[in-house]
Amino acid sequence: MIDFDEDEFRLKLITAQYELRESVQIGRPRGVLVLVNGIETAGKGDAVTNLRQWLDPRLLKVVYLDTQEPSQTEPIWQRFSGHLPRHGEVTVMFGNWYADLIYAMVNKTLTKKEIAKHRQHIETFEMDLMANDTHLVKCWFDVSNKTLKKRLKNQKSSDLYGIDWKDKAQIEKIRNFQQLIQATSTPSTQSGSETASKTPIKNPSDTHSPVWQVINGEDKDTAAKQFAQIVYKGLTAPVYQRAKAKRPFPKASIPNCLLNPDNQNIDREDYKTQLNALQAELAKLVHKHRKKNIVLLFEGMDAAGKGGAIKRLVSPLDPREYVIHNIAAPEPIELQHPYLWRFWHRLPHADAKNSTNSRLTIFDRSWYGRVLVERIEALTSQSAWQAAYEEINRFEAQLTDQGTVLIKFWLAIDIDEQLKRFKERENTPHKRFKITPDDWRNRDRWEEYVQAASDMLALTNHDNAPWHVIATNNKHQARLAVLSNCVNILKNIKK
């Protein structure tokens, strides 16, 4: 039994909750996500009900999504990303990525290899949540098979994992899973936390992926108190510290394609002919691969021709076949989530029922803003943008690992050509809106942008998601190059 003064503990809990909320105001934002999983009848529901009575319910969300087959086309956590706590809040999540994984395992809908892959996605995702101000607490409620059997006589089981809890073979499976995922867990330091299944425990010091807290549900009242204490620890846990920033950050050498983005002139008639041919081919390929997630992203200096290239790319397509996201400064609500959050929910979703139907998703500017404008304008800390290269690599690897085709373009222009285009924009009435004081200001930091682009190209260029640098001093050639790159890539992907 845990012995404590209930009123005193409630006060501590609520005080911690209010400090969490204030963490946003004082510039150390933090949210807390509590995952609840475990054996049926082990007291999960009672423990959460109890927590709800003790915490200020206005700052607590409880989320329960139906368990379902993990998606074949997106990382297993993606459908939950819209339900993550914002900074200052606590979210308790029942049906979560582990529930889906257990479901797949018990019902044998995934191979061992696929399960291993999903587990790896989950682990890196959780690490990156922790590193982005969302503290994660994972609770596993446990009871012995004997207690489970006894309790099932008196209560109905839920359908959280799609398990028949009276089927010994299925229980055996979940026990194996429990051992598997807890293999990297440390025991809860609370008393009464020995697991009923005596899980072997180790705690590698080199990982930040949060460990499982195992709660013994033999006595439900004790379990509820223990759960509340674990949540309290989560609320008051120290903020995760990113690795210290490197000062100075090692400079990548500047590739020639950024220094000399000259390309040949092309005759207007030739351009039109080639453009038409490529567009027709693209339209066919997009239609052919319409069930495939295809993500195109465009980065480049102002006036490098991103908008123009996108225009030519989509003009042969039916507007119902694609979606364009124009990425500007983040919204207040986006700033209250991990950096990549605002891209997670813009990605094509497996479940098209309530999302848009389009699988071809185009980003006009993208998550690379973190290591470009945010770096140069010091809109984020040095440690944050430096960590972003690896976060982005992991994020992109998860996408491509699940079959997304990711095509990344850097449109390269030189400083003289940019000036020419700025002036042309100022002199063309219907293009004037395209030029703002920001553009002139960015131009003053040209060298810094070139260095940042070089670093980005060096650190985020991978076989699964390579960069395509397009010389754009000649617009027409650039547009043809973008189109022909897309056509070549789409030609070579498996259906």
Next chain:
Amino acid sequence: MIDFDEDEFRLKLITAQYELRESVQIGRPRGVLVLVNGIETAGKGDAVTNLRQWLDPRLLKVVYLDTQEPSQTEPIWQRFSGHLPRHGEVTVMFGNWYADLIYAMVNKTLTKKEIAKHRQHIETFEMDLMANDTHLVKCWFDVSNKTLKKRLKNQKSSDLYGIDWKDKAQIEKIRNFQQLIQATSTPSTQSGSETASKTPIKNPSDTHSPVWQVINGEDKDTAAKQFAQIVYKGLTAPVYQRAKAKRPFPKASIPNCLLNPDNQNIDREDYKTQLNALQAELAKLVHKHRKKNIVLLFEGMDAAGKGGAIKRLVSPLDPREYVIHNIAAPEPIELQHPYLWRFWHRLPHADAKNSTNSRLTIFDRSWYGRVLVERIEALTSQSAWQAAYEEINRFEAQLTDQGTVLIKFWLAIDIDEQLKRFKERENTPHKRFKITPDDWRNRDRWEEYVQAASDMLALTNHDNAPWHVIATNNKHQARLAVLSNCVNILKNIKK
């Protein structure tokens, strides 16, 4: 043929788009929603592609949701509410509520009566969009059956309405539908706008529901230009003016239940016994009706016991069975949408796949904030809160019409009891967080709140969604009353 200077028109279009964006800054916020429907091959896609080339794409969204069977449990427009334009933006929507309606009509999945009901939901919804700063433009692309037949030889048809466009009987149905929905339309004033199907037209002066603009798609280029001009007119249309505010607003008489919220004391043991019995019964009923949308809302003065009543209501339930929304001041993004928007997407959704599973939805404070705090603190205009009574009535009628059970509680407390509770909160460490300077400030305006509550009760009390006023000077009796009201209502609903 429409004759115009393309560059000049593009400039006008973009200027209008920028003025739309600035409408937010200058305090006259407005969004524009363009619905695109019509006969296959009539040039919808080309027209939208053309618009995308002309407008600034960063302020334009194109949305296409799969057509599907209208929901049996929510208003037909609800699944689209997350895709409405925010103020300052233009959204073009293909698969929309009309697409779903056509689908249902062609495939005979709805009765005539159900279709009429959905049409009425749509009409009131559109009116309320217009009255809440979302300008609506409805475009119907039309071609003759002869042209349709000819064009189908050369192009595949989309699956927008689930229609076989080679089936004469189905085409006949959509022509009938076209006549039906356009019966209240005025002709577009553009040249070339005669419809191929010679729809009879009338324009009732007493409705604000926007009329259909019929676009003749015989020549696709002309149709695209005409479409752009219609969108331009939408961008520059005068802001919808609400009816002038009544000054003074007629006062409802204050009901006795607000003036004397005394209720009998109850013995602590009796309370516990009755509470347990009611909670057990409620738990059974909630489980029984778990496939039903049930919405409970709580309003009342500060410290009237909303939180406490909700606690006792949910404590017998599994936390996976319900969801609680605590409604505070709106977020920036919520202020850029119609007032009710932030409730639309908190309502239980028909498609549980990517939303939470819970059908029992509890609002701790609700949409009635518009006619309570927003009225008294002058957070909105007089004409806006005065119009809100009817908007809320329509909104609630749509919910209950689709089978939602809506239970509304006003918890009534008197001014002395409130003071006693405020002081008790200040003196109980773990309750101190519940009392803020705002509460004391609201208390100073007690009489105004009582009047606002009386007006609200008088103007929004209907058979489909009646108010339950609960005397709460005695907390225990109040909690029992809330529970027994819920139990009685749930007992009597059809499964």
